[in-house]
Amino acid sequence: MAPQGKPTVVVIGNGMVGYKFCEKLLAKSTAFNLVVFGEEPRVAYDRVHLSEYFGGKTADDLLMAPRQWYHDNGIVLHLGDAVQEIDRASRTVHARSGLVQPYDYLVLATGSSAFVPDVPGVEKQGVMVYRTIEDLDEIKAYAATARSGAVLGGGLLGLEAAKALLDLGVADAHVVEFAPRLMPRQIDAAGSAMLQAKLEALGLKIHLSKATSHIGGEGKIDALHFGDGSILEVDMLVISAGIRPRDELAKLAGLEVGMRGGIVVNDEMRTSDPSIFAIGECALHGGMIYGLVAPGYDMAEVVVSQLQQGARAFTGYDMSSKLKLIGVDVASFGDPFIAEPHSRSIVFEDAHSGVYKRINISPDGKYLLGGVLIGDAEAYNMLLQTVNNKLALPPHPEDLILGARGGEASEGAGVMSLPNEALVCSCEAVTKGMICDAVTGLGATSVDAMKKCNKAGTGCGGCVPMVKDLINGTLTAQGAYIKNVLCEHFDYSRQELFDLLKINDIRTYGAALDHFGTGDGCEVCKPAVGSILSGLWNELIVKQNTIQDTNDRYLANIQKGGSYSVMPRMAGGEVSPQQLMAIGRIAEKYQLYTKITGGQRIDMFGAHVSDLPNIWEELIAEGFESGHAYGKSLRTVKSCVGSTWCRYGLHDSVSFAIEIENRYKGIRSPHKMKSGVSGCVRECAEAQAKDFGVIATEKGWNLYVCGNGGAKPQHAQLLAADLDKETLLKYLDRFLMFYIKTADPLMRTATWLNKLDGGMAYLRNVVINDSLGICADLEAEISLLIKNYHCEWKEVVENPELRKQFTHFVNAPQVKDPTMEFAEMRGQKISKAW
């Protein structure tokens, strides 16, 4: 039970804001007893990311904190027990269970419910709201049999609900909006039109200016009938037409409420009874209900301050927001609508790629007043700061949305010009000053350390890039030389350490740490040094398995749930019918999920760690060898079928791909490498999207390098044209070894080239013209690596000591991890969602 003598704070409502209030109060003070009543059976969960519930997240994933957290922090929590009455005279609350709880202070965080318009037929089966996890369960169950569905409401929540319908596989999804455009409260008409076009391209059907007159169907919805006489036939309807504050308890207790709902509060968040506060979506402040979570958190902070005789007040909240709706960036900030003569607008519109940007600037051109961004909201953080802090605009304000063209733009300088009070993380109310102080005073020089210090970036995460820029900017301003070192244990860059270990003939991590490092190492320098040692000597990596990342330690790729995937090499993507049958037999025997990968080979998922050596013993007996899919090394050389079959093929691309793959297989590099060989200019192997790619020409082969797919696609660039095979391999040897020796840890070839002073011209000079005089060394070094190739799995399978390491329980090698669970999809097993 709660200790006596401390004042008791009772919180009614266990939603996001109610939870945040508890968290903030606990962080500041232990002088109160906290008692929380929640009407729902669950502890508070994250409603902002509710749609992820359909994307595979479980209800537990969405929890703000597990139930144990309340217990551990001494909070008395009553769930599934709604408060029915507040007795202000005796300062008690009465719960449905009969419990009577006295309070010294009462915090109402009762939130809101979905607003359901008074349309005839809303009671029909198949009409639902989008608000709680229970609502989502109902929608999910109903959507399983629905072919078509509509969402009533084209605002923020409505579009979220529409995404949910798409995610649930409702083929025919509609959005119905009363206003003539989408999101009328946040963005301007042109922005709405751009958003609409993007959503329609994704398959949503959008109906505007539609007033729903009634919902048709016998007991069960079959259509929406509109005021203009038109009809939309649907199997289900999700209503998302706004929120209604839950003020009924307050009303019953005689507290002042607004005409259209909401508990009236002052700047201290006090209701008309000074010992009762209201926060979040149930509170009416200055005539406004704030339906976003960030202002709710700010209100919670105000109450925490008030309870401790602080002076913090709530003075309204900036409703600027940035979100991703069905994959489309949407942001509005400041005053998005203000127009002539009170402001001048600069608009950029690119209908082809679906980008719309508008900024409103003051008539004198000095300040930014607000704006809208659709399709590309990267500039949002900086623009918002420019508005909030009244920063002077540059002479060409259009640069803000178009980027500086022509001149040199120094990134990051803009961030440092913000005033100290600029709010950077609005979820946790962290200012620029707090972040810079944490760098200088507390030594928080990484985003992780910053999160620990002041929680910046732990909410929606949108400010993380800006936090990073501020950390680096502060360090630079301090005159700190930001040296590109591995980590706290090695004061060298990867390239420096590579040379040191080579010159001193160092072959183990322990020796490297003793000679050139401090401390005991960490998860950053261990695999980085492991990669350097492999790049130097190419010895068996499992001999130093505890410095390898888990994939390299177990020679397989770890997947969700703790199982591993197995991928034998199929050089060039070539595989015989016998090998296919062997794979099928082995996958069936060990119950593995099989899939063709993007690199033209077969991946087998869901293997228990203790089965890995047995699986490989069988694969090796069938003539397979390790595919190194787990390593930072060459993955595959993809090929088109080439001149052996294709009527357009100029040369035999398959044979060349196999030759290249076998030449470089197993060599460890700073990051993974992918390759491809195409037999003609049609480029079926997509060689120009690879770290190195080869394309046949009339006269020989073209060699392209430093391309990348991934998050930032980049085409490979031509290193040399019309080469014969021997010359091509010679250039490739030099190129690869130069990359292996000089790149930073986990740096792909594309980024490496982008950071290389002199770029492609310099690289060409080194590799082709030997401008550094190192080509003979590069060739000798890589031939040592090629010579030392071994199938890592063969070494393990044949070595009982190494095999022993592939168990889950060291004291019960026969027992498999009992917590490992699988689900089923389309007749194959899949990992269980986390």
Added chain:
Amino acid sequence: METLTAATWLPVCQTADVPADGGACALVEGEQVAIFNFARRGEWYATQNLCPHKQQMILARGMIGSTGEACEPKVACPYHKRTFSLLTGECLNADECAIQTYPVRVENDTVYIGWA
């Protein structure tokens, strides 16, 4: 023989079972415990095997190391590199719950953990 209040010393494995400067998972009274052989420092640690971030039974396969001036020993989860202090169990680089730690002692090449 030293004793901890309300704890029993359970033998869980042999010293040779746990790789130097690495970990292994042991099944103890139906629970999964990660045992770490911090050979570089001549120290042993034990924690729960479950990483609280994504609820995965994995910490024994994580890389160990140390951080800060005081060289606080730590383990990094292989999945998303959450790191935890081997002394206190506290998460060092994110807002995860602390993990359970257990006392360890080694006698005649047998590893014992203190089980409450």
